[in-house]
Amino acid sequence: MLVTPPARTVVDLARHGTLQDAVTAADYCLRHSMCTRDELAAEVDLVPARARGRALATTAVSLADGLSMSPAESFSRVQMFRLLVPRPRLQVSFTDEDGHVGDVDFWWEGTVGEFDGRMKYRIPAGASHYEAGRVLWAEKKCEDRLRRQTEVARWVWTDLVRPQQLLAILAEKGVRPERRSTWFDRGDQSGVA
Structure with missing residues (x-):
């Protein structure tokens, strides 16, 4: 059976699915050493600039974190990002x-x-x-x-x-939203989705 590599699968999930699903998959892959952050970024780079879902895939890769221990933690971070809560x-x-x-x-x-x-x-x-x-x-x-x-x-x-x-x-508990997201470096365009 032919399958795509994990990094490609994560990017495809982001391009054709939801941010929540893509971040959850990316977190899982990073946590279990199925791919690296560089491999995820390289897969995004292969997507043409104006292709459908590229911005979402870029955001998913930027949000991915192998320290996330469960789908609920991944979804929590996606919601925090959307709500402009400071990055934990x-x-x-x-x-x-x-x-x-x-x-x-x-x-x-x-x-x-x-x-x-x-x-x-x-x-x-x-x-x-x-x-x-x-x-x-x-x-x-x-x-x-x-x-x-x-x-x-x-x-x-x-x-x-x-x-x-x-x-x-x-x-x-004292964690309030910011005026604008600080999850990504201002010079980093990857946080736009």
């Missing part, structure tokens, strides 16, 4: 006097952002009530340790599909 740092590690607290999904100075998917609270199959309680208690203790250091904003999938809800959650 990804997978920032937090520690306290007791040691490693955890790596957070998103970080802005003074605020952590966390997508709350069900996997975070997944109870192993066949677990006892005691084991289930331990999973939930461990997550609560981690949250308590984070909250002693910073604000914590949490959202779920339904907040992502209602962007103004995501914006309100972030604003409540």
Whole structure:
């Protein structure tokens, strides 16, 4: 079976699909070393300047980040970009006097952002009530340790599909939109889509 290389597939997804799908695919490919950022950029360069979807593909490649750990984190970043929320740092590690607290999904100075998917609270199959309680208690203790250091904003999938809800959650914790996007260097034309 003939298939296209991962970088080409990502660019095709962007040109003929959605920014969300393309960024999710690009993040996955980068995270699993299926291609490099340079290979993604080279594929975009092969698309003629005025071809359909080139600008979207350029934006998708510019937004791609191999530190993104899930489709929900990728979609969160796409929504943040669209909402003019300042670009967060990804997978920032937090520690306290007791040691490693955890790596957070998103970080802005003074605020952590966390997508709350069900996997975070997944109870192993066949677990006892005691084991289930331990999973939930461990997550609560981690949250308590984070909250002693910073604000914590949490959202779920339904907040992502209602962007103004995501914006309100972030604003409540001090992360507010900018007048214009600062996700890309002003000299970099790749952020136009």
